[in-house]
């Protein structure tokens with residue numbers, strides 16, 4: 001455990017992200033520091049506007065901090081060129097979004113193959129990997145369906161398969177159950193639990209305490225700062241306590 005703790009997959013050190021809108025300055029992240037070990041399943045919770053998506057964009061190398069250091073596997077992301085950064089993003093990070101972001105005219109299989117097309121993987125190999133990823137999310141019998149022929153939960157499963165097909169080190173999900181009813185959301189959380197069991201590292205952004213409570217660990221943001229970091233159940237409870245008017 002000590003060895004893992006001392007070399008986290010992700011490490012954030014005093015990260016800030018400042019947005020300037022006209023004359024207004026928004027400190028969306030204000031000194032965020034924590035690490036994520038390989039194989040951890042971490043929830044990031046907090047009310048709307050607390051900085052969750054901003055943090056997610058930084059973790060996913062879609063955005064860079066205004067100050068502070070972000071390391072993936074010990075590599076300082078700040079020092080990388082644009083092409084190195086997109087390479088890191090494509091190889092190491094799988095994204096899952098609230099709105100699925102699937103190509104509507106493409107089959108599940110073609111959607112899942114897409115990241116491998118960008119990587120120049122040969123057709124047959126691509127197809128095999130995509131089939132395997134779809135089987136892993138329980139969609140063996142839906143490979144040739146298009147998104148509009150699938151339920152919301154199935155669409156999100158396709159998106160999870162697409163995120164996993166390139167065998168990234170990290171799975172990042174921003175409110176992946178936000179567009180699903182609670183039963184379907186539950187189904188997706190069970191899928192994440194399964195992926196966690198299989199050793200995947202997952203960072204899940206959610207504003208739903210019920211879901212955060214399922215994660216071994218949760219970090220709570222408030223006004224761009226970490227105000228709690230501990231077992232998911234406990235950190236989720238803080239949210240419920242806060243939500244109850246005095």
Ligand code: ADP
Nearest residue numbers: 019021026028047048049050051052053054055
């Ligand atoms: P959350 O995902 O927790 O709802 P965000 O990270 O989206 O929070 O936003 C955090 C804060 O930063 C909010 O006050 C939001 O208005 C502001 N913000 C987010 N993105 C931008 C942007 N592109 N430009 C200006 N302000 C932004």
Ligand code: MG
Nearest residue numbers: 049052053054
């Ligand atoms: Mg958000």
